Amino acid sequence: MRIIAVCGAGIGTSAILKVNAERALARLGLEADVTASDLAGVASASADAQIVLTSTELAAAVRAALGRTFCEIVEVRNYFDVEEIAAHLERSLG
Amino acid sequence: MPLPTLPDSAVALGAEAGDWRAAVRLAGRALNRSGATTASYADRMIQVIEEFGAYVVIAPGLALAHARPGPDVRHDGIAVVTLATPVAFGHPHNDPVRVVLGLAVSSAEEHVASVAFLANVFNDPSAIDRLADAGSADEVRAVLGVDAEVRA
Numbered sequence: 689m690r691i692i693a694v695c696g697a698g699i700g701t702s703a704i705l706k707v708n709a710e711r712a713l714a715r716l717g718l719e720a721d722v723t724a725s726d727l728a729g730v731a732s733a734s735a736d737a738q739i740v741l742t743s744t745e746l747a748a749a750v751r752a753a754l755g756r757t758f759c760e761i762v763e764v765r766n767y768f769d770v771e772e773i774a775a776h777l778e779r780s781l782g
Numbered sequence: 783m784p785l786p787t788l789p790d791s792a793v794a795l796g797a798e799a800g801d802w803r804a805a806v807r808l809a810g811r812a813l814n815r816s817g818a819t820t821a822s823y824a825d826r827m828i829q830v831i832e833e834f835g836a837y838v839v840i841a842p843g844l845a846l847a848h849a850r851p852g853p854d855v856r857h858d859g860i861a862v863v864t865l866a867t868p869v870a871f872g873h874p875h876n877d878p879v880r881v882v883l884g885l886a887v888s889s890a891e892e893h894v895a896s897v898a899f900l901a902n903v904f905n906d907p908s909a910i911d912r913l914a915d916a917g918s919a920d921e922v923r924a925v926l927g928v929d930a931e932v933r934a
Binding site for chain 1: 830833834835836837838840841842846848849850851873874875876885887890897898900901904905907
């Protein structure tokens with residue numbers, strides 16, 4: 689399973705989201721490959737991904753970039769709240 | 783990249799900023815003062831927010847101002863600005879911002895490890911309040927668990 693963490697510039701925020709998504713997966717006892725991407729690269733990065741994690745602020749732009757997709761786009765409010773991210777992932781994967 | 787250092791020059795406490803651009807510019811000035819970036823990096827951090835919105839407000843009260851690697855990044859670095867008066871960045875949930883973290887990285891590939899330490903710090907929800915209330919650069923370094931300079 690593959691999860692993409694997206695931010696605008698592809699550095700900084702997406703890396704934090706990636707680290708905390710990995711922590712959330714560990715807490716749930718799930719295994720997945722989490723990759724950080726910028727908005728420009730998200731369409732190709734998510735070709736074989738199940739979930740795209742991003743900020744509420746970027747969700748519309750991510751949807752536009754992906755077009756028709758099987759990926760679920762999950763909006764994260766607090767990038768440091770592992771519990772919030774775990775709850776999203778559990779809902780999406782459970 | 784090892785844990786970044788945070789010299790006094792990269793810290794500005796209780797600063798006044800009239801709007802989010804001024805707040806980001808303060809973080810840019812601190813990165814410039816510490817030698818991590820040249821002055822133009824501040825403009826690029828502002829452009830990221832103009833282009834993509836206030837997603838850099840990644841937790842309640844905390845903005846992670848940053849731009850892509852570029853010729854205006856001399857070396858990896860962080861800066862911390864606390865605001866005397868919280869400033870709205872336009873984020874639907876996490877406004878207003880009390881702490882602006884400035885981040886400069888010289889290589890997109892190598893920065894994940896250095897950013898992971900920020901995840902460790904801020905997984906503790908009290909860290910943002912403790913940073914916002916810090917009275918000295920030493921207190922800021924204690925919250926972040928970083929040194930002023932590279933340890934010999």
